[in-house]
Structures are given as structure tokens and as C-alpha cells.
Amino acid sequence: MNIIYHTGSVTRKKRNELNNHKSVVIWLTGLSGSGKSTLAHLVEQRLQNIGCRTFVLDGDNVRHGLSSNLTFSEDDRKENIRRVGEVAKLMMEAGMIVITAFISPFEKDRNLVRQSVAKEDFIEIYCKASLKVCESRDVKGFYKLARSGKIKNYTGIDSPYEAPINPELEVDSGNESVEGSVTKIIDFLKHKGLLIDNV
Amino acid sequence: MNIIYHTGSVTRKKRNELNNHKSVVIWLTGLSGSGKSTLAHLVEQRLQNIGCRTFVLDGDNVRHGLSSNLTFSEDDRKENIRRVGEVAKLMMEAGMIVITAFISPFEKDRNLVRQSVAKEDFIEIYCKASLKVCESRDVKGFYKLARSGKIKNYTGIDSPYEAPINPELEVDSGNESVEGSVTKIIDFLKHKGLLIDNV
Numbered sequence: 001m002n003i004i005y006h007t008g009s010v011t012r013k014k015r016n017e018l019n020n021h022k023s024v025v026i027w028l029t030g031l032s033g034s035g036k037s038t039l040a041h042l043v044e045q046r047l048q049n050i051g052c053r054t055f056v057l058d059g060d061n062v063r064h065g066l067s068s069n070l071t072f073s074e075d076d077r078k079e080n081i082r083r084v085g086e087v088a089k090l091m092m093e094a095g096m097i098v099i100t101a102f103i104s105p106f107e108k109d110r111n112l113v114r115q116s117v118a119k120e121d122f123i124e125i126y127c128k129a130s131l132k133v134c135e136s137r138d139v140k141g142f143y144k145l146a147r148s149g150k151i152k153n154y155t156g157i158d159s160p161y162e163a164p165i166n167p168e169l170e171v172d173s174g175n176e177s178v179e180g181s182v183t184k185i186i187d188f189l190k191h192k193g194l195l196i197d198n199v
Numbered sequence: 200m201n202i203i204y205h206t207g208s209v210t211r212k213k214r215n216e217l218n219n220h221k222s223v224v225i226w227l228t229g230l231s232g233s234g235k236s237t238l239a240h241l242v243e244q245r246l247q248n249i250g251c252r253t254f255v256l257d258g259d260n261v262r263h264g265l266s267s268n269l270t271f272s273e274d275d276r277k278e279n280i281r282r283v284g285e286v287a288k289l290m291m292e293a294g295m296i297v298i299t300a301f302i303s304p305f306e307k308d309r310n311l312v313r314q315s316v317a318k319e320d321f322i323e324i325y326c327k328a329s330l331k332v333c334e335s336r337d338v339k340g341f342y343k344l345a346r347s348g349k350i351k352n353y354t355g356i357d358s359p360y361e362a363p364i365n366p367e368l369e370v371d372s373g374n375e376s377v378e379g380s381v382t383k384i385i386d387f388l389k390h391k392g393l394l395i396d397n398v
Contacts, residue, residue, distance in 0.1 A: 009240060010247045018250065041208060048209045051217065053252065055293040056209075066285040069278075079268075086265040087286055094254040096293060 015095030019053050022194045023092045025085075025117065026099045026185075029110060029164060030127030031156050032142060033134030035173040035181070036101035039127060042182045044099055052195065055091055057084055058101040072153060078109055085113030092121060097194070105161045123192075124167040125185060129174030131156045214294030218252050221393045222291045224284075224316065225298045225384075228309060228363060229326030230355050231341060232333030234372040234380070235300035238326060241381045243298055251394065254290055256283055257300040271352060277308055284312030291320060296393070304360040322391075323366040324384060328373030330355045 016022050026043070028036040040056045047054045063070075066083055070076040081104050091098040104110050114122045134156065135143045146154030153159040164170075169188050171181040189195055215221050225242070227235040239255045246253045262269075265282055269275040280303050290297040303309050313321045333355065334342045345353030352358040363369075368387050370380040388394055 009244050010253065014247065015252075018247070018252075045208050048213065048217070053214075053217075053294065054209065055289070057289070061289060061292070065288065066282060083265060083282075087289065089264065090254070090256070090260060090286065091290065091293065093260070094290065094295060095252065 012093050012095065019095050021052050021097065023053075023095045024097055024121055024123060024189075024194055025088045025092050025113070026097065026123045026125060026189075027088075027104070027110065027113065028099065028101045028125050028127055029104045029167075030173065031129060031131060031134045031161055032103055032154075033137040033139055034127040034129035035178065036103075036127050038178060039171070039173065039181055039185065040099040040101040042178065043185050046182060046186050047097060047189075047195070050195065052097055053095060054097045054099065056099045056101060057088060057091075062087075062102075074153065074159075077153075078106070081106075081109040082112065085116065088113070089117060092117070097189075103155050103161070105155045105159065107162045107165065110164070120192075123169065123188075124164055126164045126167040126170045127173040127181075128163070128170055129172075133174040211292050211294065218294050220251050220296065222252075222294045223296055223319075223388075223393055224287045224291050224312070224321050225296065225388075226287075226303070226309065226312065226321060226323045227298065227300045227326055228303045228323065228366075229372065230328060230330060230333045230360055231302055231353075232336045232338055233326040233328035234377065235302075235326050237377060238370070238372065238380055238384065239298040239300040241377065242384050245381060245385055246296060246388075246394075249394065251296055252294060253296045253298065255298045255300060256287060256290075261286075261301075273352065273358075276352075277305070280305075280308040281311065284315065287312070288316060291316070296388075302354050302360070304354045304358065306361045306364065309363070319391075322368065322387075323363055325363045325366040325369045326372040326380075327362070327369055328371075332373040 028040055030036050037058045040058060044054045044056050062084055067080045070080050084100055084102060088098045088100055138144055142151055145151040146157040155161050171184050173181050227239055229235050236257045243253045243255050261283055266279045269279050283299055283301060287297045287299055337343055341350055344350040345356040354360045370383050372380050
């Protein structure tokens with residue numbers, strides 16, 4: 001057997017042509033309770049309805065698997081975001097529209113991912129909702145635990161959230177309807193020429 | 200905005216229906232130089248020709264990204280394989296036929312991945328080639344460096360390779376033609392009912 005390298009014969013371009021849409025990383029950031037995961041899954045559903053290949057990376061499928069050996073210390077949260085970025089890039093290379101839903105509170109960590117791909121490959125979406133709104137929702141009960149000191153380093157309580165300075169898109173997920181935010185995101189993707197029939 | 204969870208509305212089953220094939224992890228294992236990466240990319244090309252969604256995970260795209268903070272110590276190699284397994288599972292969940300091409304010398308590490316998915320989701324393929332053949336190829340020049348002691352813990356030289364005891368498939372990549380091995384793998388996938396029009 002002669003070893004001949006054939007790496008890269010199936011390129012991202014060919015995958016995009018097969019899928020009939022471009023691949024991209026859509027990075028949702030915002031406080032816990034700002035609606036990232038809900039929005040991610042609803043956007044995914046809308047994209048699937050029109051035949052796009054998509055995947056959502058969020059705490060549910062990353063923290064129990066790839067990052068199951070990480071804690072919530074500052075270093076480990078940083079490493080978690082790094083890994084999410086690397087997996088998102090692999091999936092984008094594989095032709096998918098990848099939607100990530102992590103608080104990702106630090107500008108520096110988000111920018112490391114942004115800077116590791118081409119400009120048009122990274123769409124940062126700020127899910128804007130005030131701490132007051134998010135804390136009143138407290139879907140997982142974590143804000144209460146953080147306020148009582150039972151959880152440490154909780155973003156918004158005793159750990160900072162650095163809002164994006166210049167995100168590609170901002171949705172007012174603290175006030176507007178879920179459907180409103182979803183439509184805004186889908187319209188943005190259409191406008192960018194990323195969706196079906198626009199390869 | 201009411202928070203309503205819609206996680207999981209786009210299921211693996213729906214993705215497989217959209218793709219018109221099943222998703223699976225194809226795990227190639229074998230010595231360095233046994234042809235894993237070459238076979239992986241040729242199998243991928245053949246699958247892409249018939250419209251399958253595929254991706255190859257190998258040292259080229261994992262060691263420089265997701266695992267760039269790992270060394271080649273025993274612990275780090277174990278962690279590398281664990282991460283590859285987790286990413287492969289995410290991609291399988293995303294509907295892809297994922298082909299991994301790593302030496303993955305230890306039965307225990309391969310079995311950890313195997314045991315974390317359903318039986319039919321993991322296809323271990325042993326790329327069988329003797330050390331003599333692989334060393335004579337020495338594509339990367341690493342065997343020579345390992346023999347001279349300039350690289351430590353090199354599989355086959357001063358670190359063991361544990362051949363699979365009961366792999367789903369074995370290809371004689373030390374002797375048969377590349378095309379022969381590729382066809383054997385494709386035929387196996389067809390026989391298993393994984394390919395197009397068999398969802």
C-alpha cells in the first residue's frame with residue numbers, strides 16, 4: 001500500500017455546496033436567564049425547517065461531555081469557552097451552522113474565538129437582558145443560590161459580565177417576545193446571504 | 200419574554216432523515232503509518248460522492264486546535280482520545296458520519312468511547328499493518344527519531360500498541376491496496392444499512 005495523502009479533498013466549500021448554505025459560527029452571549037439556549041434551539045428549528053444543517057452547543061451537551069472534567073473556576077471557564085470555540089470551528093468546517101449558547105462573560109475569551117476564524121465566520125449576538133429581569137426569571141434557581149453565597153463566581157452576582165462592545169447583532173431578549181428575537185436573528189442571517197440558495 | 204425550553208426539537212432522527220443516511224462514529228485505530236488518515240479521507244470522499252455528510256477528525260485538525268494544550272504524555276494522550284470521542288459523539292448527534300483517525304493504542308481508552316454510545320453507533324476498524332511495514336514507510340520520519348531516542352513514548356517503539364480484540368472490521372492495510380481497504384469499509388457500511396436511502 002502506497003501512502004498518498006488525500007487530506008482536504010472534501011473541502012468546506014464542497015460541503016457548503018452539498019448543503020446549499022454557508023457554514024458559520026453564531027455565538028450567543030448574555031447573562032444566565034437571558035434566553036440564549038431557548039433562542040438557539042428556536043433558531044435551529046427555523047433553520048432546519050428550510051433544510052439547513054445546524055447544531056446547538058450549550059451547557060447541556062458540552063458540560064456533561066467534552067468539558068465534564070472542568071470546574072467553574074475562572075481558568076476552567078476560560079478553557080471551556082476555548083473548547084467550545086474549537087468544536088464550533090470543526091463543525092463549521094464540516095459545513096454546519098453552529099449556534100453556541102454560553103454566558104461567555106469575558107470579551108477576551110470571545111475575541112480569542114473570533115480572531116481564530118475569518119471575519120465573516122463569526123457572528124456574535126448579544127442577548128441583552130438586565131440582571132433584574134434575568135434574576136426575576138431565575139429558571140434554574142442559581143441566582144438565589146448565588147445571592148445566598150451557596151454558588152461562587154456567578155456571573156452578574158460576584159463575577160462580572162462584559163457585554164460585547166461591537167456585536168454583529170443585539171437582541172433585546174429582556175423585553176421583546178421570543179419570536180421577535182428569533183425573527184430578528186433569521187432575518188440577519190438571510191441579509192448576510194448565509195442561508196439556502198445563497199452558497 | 201417567557202422562557203420556554205425547546206431543547207431537542209431538532210433530533211438526531213430528524214437530522215438523519217434530512218441527510219438520508221444514518222449517523223455513526225467510525226473509529227480507525229492502528230500504528231502510525233498504518234494508513235488511517237489516508238483511508239479516512241478516501242472513505243470520506245467516496246461517501247461525499249453519494250451525498251453523505253461526513254467529517255474526519257485526525258491529528259491535523261485536533262492536535263492543533265482542541266488538543267493544542269495537551270502533550271504526548273500518557274495522561275494527555277488519554278485525554279486527547281477522550282476529547283476526540285466527545286467531539287465525535289456531538290458530530291454524530293448532529294447527523295454526521297464521523298471518521299476518526301488516531302493511533303489510540305489503548306484498548307481501555309477506545310472502550311470508554313465505545314461504551315458511551317449505543318452499540319450500533321461505534322464501528323471500530325483495525326488498520327492492521329505490522330511495525331516492520333509501518334517503520335519502513337516512516338512517512339513522517341518519527342520512527343527514526345523514536346529509534347534514536349529523540350522522541351519518547353512512541354507507539355510500537357517504547358510504548359505499546361494494544362490491537363483491538365474484537366473490532367467491527369479489520370483491514371489489512373499493511374498489504375492490500377488502499378482502494379481494496381476503502382472498498383471493504385464502504386461495503387461494510389452498506390451492509391450495515393447506514394448509507395443513503397437506508398434511514
